Amino acid sequence: MKEYLLFDLDGTLTDPKLGITTCVQYALRSFGIEEPDLDKLEPFIGPPLKDSFMQFYHMDEKQAEAAVDKYRERFKDIGLFENEIYAGIKEMLRTLKKKGMHLAVASSKPTVYVERILEHFKIRKYFEVVVGSELDGRRVNKDEVVQEALSQLFSGGLVERDKVYMIGDRKFDIEGAKAQGVESIGVSYGYGSIEELKEAKADYIVRTVGELENLLYREVTDREGESFLRSMIPLLGPVVLLMVLKRLGYEWWYPITRSMFHGNINLLVIAFVFLLVGILLRRTVRWYLGRGEDVRYLQNLRPATNSRFLYLLLGSLGIILGMIALLHQTGLAPRFVLYHDMIFARDLLFRSFWSKQFEVSFLVGLLCTVVVFPVVESLVFRGILQNGLREKMKPLPAILGSALLFGIYQAQPGMILYSYVLGLLLGYIYEYFGSFRLTVVIHIMSAFFMYLLTCRNGSSPLFSWPVCIICLVVGVIFIGLLALKKKVR
Numbered sequence: 001m002k003e004y005l006l007f008d009l010d011g012t013l014t015d016p017k018l019g020i021t022t023c024v025q026y027a028l029r030s031f032g033i034e035e036p037d038l039d040k041l042e043p044f045i046g047p048p049l050k051d052s053f054m055q056f057y058h059m060d061e062k063q064a065e066a067a068v069d070k071y072r073e074r075f076k077d078i079g080l081f082e083n084e085i086y087a088g089i090k091e092m093l094r095t096l097k098k099k100g101m102h103l104a105v106a107s108s109k110p111t112v113y114v115e116r117i118l119e120h121f122k123i124r125k126y127f128e129v130v131v132g133s134e135l136d137g138r139r140v141n142k143d144e145v146v147q148e149a150l151s152q153l154f155s156g157g158l159v160e161r162d163k164v165y166m167i168g169d170r171k172f173d174i175e176g177a178k179a180q181g182v183e184s185i186g187v188s189y190g191y192g193s194i195e196e197l198k199e200a201k202a203d204y205i206v207r208t209v210g211e212l213e214n215l216l217y218r219e220v221t222d223r224e225g226e227s228f229l230r231s232m233i234p235l236l237g238p239v240v241l242l243m244v245l246k247r248l249g250y251e252w253w254y255p256i257t258r259s260m261f262h263g264n265i266n267l268l269v270i271a272f273v274f275l276l277v278g279i280l281l282r283r284t285v286r287w288y289l290g291r292g293e294d295v296r297y298l299q300n301l302r303p304a305t306n307s308r309f310l311y312l313l314l315g316s317l318g319i320i321l322g323m324i325a326l327l328h329q330t331g332l333a334p335r336f337v338l339y340h341d342m343i344f345a346r347d348l349l350f351r352s353f354w355s356k357q358f359e360v361s362f363l364v365g366l367l368c369t370v371v372v373f374p375v376v377e378s379l380v381f382r383g384i385l386q387n388g389l390r391e392k393m394k395p396l397p398a399i400l401g402s403a404l405l406f407g408i409y410q411a412q413p414g415m416i417l418y419s420y421v422l423g424l425l426l427g428y429i430y431e432y433f434g435s436f437r438l439t440v441v442i443h444i445m446s447a448f449f450m451y452l453l454t455c456r457n458g459s460s461p462l463f464s465w466p467v468c469i470i471c472l473v474v475g476v477i478f479i480g481l482l483a484l485k486k487k488v489r
Contacts, residue, residue: 005216011191025038165185245270311478316442399431
């Protein structure tokens with residue numbers, strides 16, 4: 001649980017491009033260097049100015065110091081205010097401060113300028129500590145800035161580094177955090193690319209202010225805590241809606257229209273309704289979560305590496321194929337010639353199950369059951385339900401809750417077990433990587449294998465106890481290896 005947040009200024013809280021690049025242009029002109037393209041001067045945003053003049057324009061130390069002085073000549077009165085605060089930053093800071101987080105600014109820019117910029121945008125009041133460099137050239141390296149910020153935050157006492165995030169857009173921010181032993185969040189909406197942040201080994205990477213906000217709010221809600229049931233009740237609407245639509249489609253729509261329309265049309269209608277409902281839910285998710293412009297799908301919370309993707313793929317395949325084999329060995333797997341669903345009987349006394357042949361083509365069944373349904377279900381169970389629970393509680397109960405409802409939603413004995421395990425897997429992936437798209441891909445892969453391996457008579461030689469056990473063991477091993485790469489917070 002993090003309680004202390006160090007923010008870089010340029011490229012993290014504000015967009016300083018116009019002010020910095022025009023001042024660099026002004027300084028270069030004094031050396032007879034004309035640079036009309038301001039985009040080429042973006043690398044000056046973030047690192048110490050003196051180092052940048054020496055690196056990019058091959059100045060010696062004395063020339064670089066003179067260039068910095070010339071830069072400041074324009075910056076102190078004009079360039080300072082050629083700046084914009086990123087949308088959503090002020091609201092995020094206000095909420096974090098209200099929830100009891102300790103905020104600080106750690107910037108390589110001189111402290112006197114940092115203070116003026118924060119006052120200009122009326123956000124200085126949210127920060128307990130503001131640390132920058134000195135005009136005489138002292139404390140320009142980011143590790144020194146972070147060290148001083150930590151010292152002031154903890155009043156010179158014992159620094160609880162496990163409770164601190166350093167947040168910035170350039171590799172210097174990440175390297176400074178690592179030098180001081182604190183975790184880092186790279187923001188790619190600033191002036192450092194995702195590749196730069198990955199190379200610097202940022203612990204987390206977010207693409208937008210909304211994603212940063214969501215990640216930091218998760219720390220806030222870990223501190224607050226809230227009962228499981230109380231958190232889940234407001235989020236049940238989308239789940240209940242999908243369950244009702246599924247039952248109405250299979251029990252009401254098909255019996256009425258079977259003599260009128262081919263099975264392909266019937267299934268496509270159901271899939272279209274599901275998709276439409278998913279789009280509407282996405283647009284109304286603000287009502288469910290109580291804030292935000294839309295579902296805040298986190299992206300690349302952990303930089304994806306080849307080994308992580310390999311562990312994820314092998315682990316997911318093992319668990320999915322192992323569970324399908326288990327269902328077949330126990331006789332709980334749904335079996336259909338082309339496509340069918342197990343539906344509840346209307347008889348309230350016996351509550352028996354029976355199968356209906358929907359007579360749809362393989363490709364139509366593939367499109368609807370393997371693509372449309374998984375996308376909508378991922379939207380509801382991960383995008384809305386798990387996201388909503390995660391804002392109220394820690395990761396484990398949020399994953400367990402969304403998986404439990406995902407299993408119940410299937411309303412079939414065998415599929416409840418399979419969907420619950422799948423829900424646990426998808427929930428873990430979503431928490432681990434923070435990628436909604438990645439959970440959709442794994443969900444589609446699961447639906448594909450379930451559809452493909454059960455679309456005949458279920459007598460495949462793949463379905464055996466040795467295959468079941470081997471697949472499940474392999475799946476658990478590789479998911480375990482994935483967990484060891486970086487444990488879910």
